[in-house]
Amino acid sequence: MHVELFYLSAAELSRRIERRAVSPVEIVTALLDRIARYNGTLYSYITVCGDAAVRDAREAEHEIAAGRRRGPLHGLPIAQKDIIFTRGVRTTCHSRALLEFVPEFDATVVGRLAGAGTILLGKTNTTEFATGGTDVFGVPVNPWDTSRFTGGSSAGSGNALAAGLAVLATGSDTGGSIRGPASYCGIVGLKPTYGRVSRHGVFPLSWSMDHVGPMARTVEDCALLLHAMAGQDPLDPTSSARPVPDYAGGLDGGVRGLRLGVPVQFFFERIDPDVDRLVRAALGRLEELGARLEPVDLPRAADSYPAGRVLIASEAFGVHAPRMRRQCRDYGPRARRRIAAGAFFTAAEYQQAAQIRALWCRELSQVLERVDAVVTPTMPTPAITVEVQAAGPPPDIGKFTQPFNVTGHPALSVPCGFAAGGLPVAVQVVGRMFDEQTLLRIGHTYEQHTEWHTRHPAPEVAA
Amino acid sequence: MTNFTREWLAAEAARQGLALDDADVEEIFERVAAVKQEMAQIRPGSAEDIEPVYRFAVPQETSRA
Numbered sequence: 001m002h003v004e005l006f007y008l009s010a011a012e013l014s015r016r017i018e019r020r021a022v023s024p025v026e027i028v029t030a031l032l033d034r035i036a037r038y039n040g041t042l043y044s045y046i047t048v049c050g051d052a053a054v055r056d057a058r059e060a061e062h063e064i065a066a067g068r069r070r071g072p073l074h075g076l077p078i079a080q081k082d083i084i085f086t087r088g089v090r091t092t093c094h095s096r097a098l099l100e101f102v103p104e105f106d107a108t109v110v111g112r113l114a115g116a117g118t119i120l121l122g123k124t125n126t127t128e129f130a131t132g133g134t135d136v137f138g139v140p141v142n143p144w145d146t147s148r149f150t151g152g153s154s155a156g157s158g159n160a161l162a163a164g165l166a167v168l169a170t171g172s173d174t175g176g177s178i179r180g181p182a183s184y185c186g187i188v189g190l191k192p193t194y195g196r197v198s199r200h201g202v203f204p205l206s207w208s209m210d211h212v213g214p215m216a217r218t219v220e221d222c223a224l225l226l227h228a229m230a231g232q233d234p235l236d237p238t239s240s241a242r243p244v245p246d247y248a249g250g251l252d253g254g255v256r257g258l259r260l261g262v263p264v265q266f267f268f269e270r271i272d273p274d275v276d277r278l279v280r281a282a283l284g285r286l287e288e289l290g291a292r293l294e295p296v297d298l299p300r301a302a303d304s305y306p307a308g309r310v311l312i313a314s315e316a317f318g319v320h321a322p323r324m325r326r327q328c329r330d331y332g333p334r335a336r337r338r339i340a341a342g343a344f345f346t347a348a349e350y351q352q353a354a355q356i357r358a359l360w361c362r363e364l365s366q367v368l369e370r371v372d373a374v375v376t377p378t379m380p381t382p383a384i385t386v387e388v389q390a391a392g393p394p395p396d397i398g399k400f401t402q403p404f405n406v407t408g409h410p411a412l413s414v415p416c417g418f419a420a421g422g423l424p425v426a427v428q429v430v431g432r433m434f435d436e437q438t439l440l441r442i443g444h445t446y447e448q449h450t451e452w453h454t455r456h457p458a459p460e461v462a463a
Numbered sequence: 464m465t466n467f468t469r470e471w472l473a474a475e476a477a478r479q480g481l482a483l484d485d486a487d488v489e490e491i492f493e494r495v496a497a498v499k500q501e502m503a504q505i506r507p508g509s510a511e512d513i514e515p516v517y518r519f520a521v522p523q524e525t526s527r528a
Contacts, residue, residue, distance in 0.1 A: 303505045306498050306501035306502050306505065307502070307505075309498050310498060310502060313495075313498075321479075324481060325479075325480040325481065328481055328482040328483070329482055333486070333487070333490075336483070336487060337487050337490045337491050337494070338494075340476065340481055340483060340487065340491055341491045341494050341495050343475065343476065343479055343481065344467075344472055344475060344491065344495045345495065345498075345499070349499065349502055351515075352502060352506060352507070353502070354515035355507055355510065355513045355515060356505065356507070357515060358513045358514065358515045358516060359507065359513055361516075395497070
């Protein structure tokens with residue numbers, strides 16, 4: 001089957017670069033052409049680094065030709081979410097408050113990915129400060145149906161990957177901002193364990209719940225990206241010193257004998273019937289492949305949702321208070337209201353939220369002593385419409401993702417089919433602290449026995 | 464603290480130096496009141512043995528936006 005260059009996986013492109021079947025310049029040029037054609041419809045990128053990307057691709061090509069290939073990501077373009085600092089390249093956080101901000105340093109993940117040989121293609125669209133609206137640079141729409149939203153906040157990374165405007169991308173996730181767009185757009189997104197990937201140089205929303213992670217079209221590509229992003233960083237005191245495994249090298253173990261927990265409460269309640277059907281079908285497929293399904297009790301998951309909202313709002317206000325006092329009206333209404341809300345919770349409520357976090361974390365960790373992973377839907381419904389998003393998304397939109405930001409456990413979103421109307425649906429796999437390897441193995445095994453990841457939207461039709 | 468009302472919220476916003484308008488106050492009030500109500504329904508019955516985890520770390524000097 002012929003696959004266009006812009007829809008090949010990063011791993012496949014890497015193999016082709018290695019055997020000189022394709023050059024980094026060809027890849028970057030193909031993506032820039034695609035961006036020129038569709039960015040005006042999809043609003044995937046806020047800033048495109050066209051000339052610099054071609055120059056860097058040429059340099060990568062010369063290095064590789066000279067036998068100095070740095071590894072599997074060398075010569076591959078990367079799209080960075082526009083809350084991640086890039087030295088010399090505007091980083092707006094999609095906010096009027098930061099329209100002209102050009103960082104003087106790279107975020108640690110940007111530096112690491114550059115060190116691995118990736119080429120900065122551009123800065124992807126986000127909801128304002130990863131929590132608000134999209135009032136300044138356009139509404140990123142879903143390439144599967146442009147009347148639908150991409151999910152937030154790593155919206156541009158999600159739709160760029162789905163529509164072939166990126167090969168690899170980064171995202172950040174405080175309540176589901178990697179996994180939500182991954183689910184809505186039919187791509188793969190991983191929220192790593194808290195501390196696995198440095199947050200230094202990523203504009204914070206909530207210090208205790210922010211995570212930075214990989215987004216791609218395949219699980220293998222996420223594994224390659226995570227390997228380059230992860231590791232201790234002296235500039236992020238919460239980053240972990242644990243060694244970084246070879247994630248891509250551990251994908252092929254299969255799922256035979258793995259115990260997968262299926263929550264009895266909360267995670268399958270009040271969800272779209274197609275989501276329920278497709279996630280249960282995915283569980284059935286994993287069982288056929290040798291996994292053992294076990295019902296698990298997670299009664300505190302529901303409590304963690306309001307607790308998480310208190311934590312995010314309070315910490316977001318802590319981050320933004322000084323700027324908000326100076327520039328309150330430069331914030332869009334959604335961001336201004338969500339962030340300012342944190343000024344009105346009491347210390348007692350914040351402490352209660354911290355206690356609920358401790359109880360929920362303990363409960364989940366105990367369950368994960370019995371099972372290797374817990375499987376849930378990523379989102380309760382397929383992509384919401386742009387109108388619903390503009391009016392304010394349902395308050396429970398992140399109810400299946402945010403609980404794992406509260407605890408810091410790793411969680412992977414993998415496409416598991418299409419609902420009526422052709423919108424993607426995804427399954428979420430949650431694992432033990434720092435056990436991204438098992439999640440990636442489960443996701444990869446499922447992906448190898450299904451064909452969802454081979455389907456692509458037709459943005460020219462949808463537009 | 465006084466009762467959580469729109470008037471209290473507006474006054475507290477002004478005290479904190481936030482230039483919120485009436486529409487902001489209305490939406491924030493609805494949002495915060497809903498979460499406070501949910502939190503009130505899930506107060507732990509006992510605080511024993513649920514001490515939140517704290518990690519103390521020395522922050523690094525970094526320049527921010």
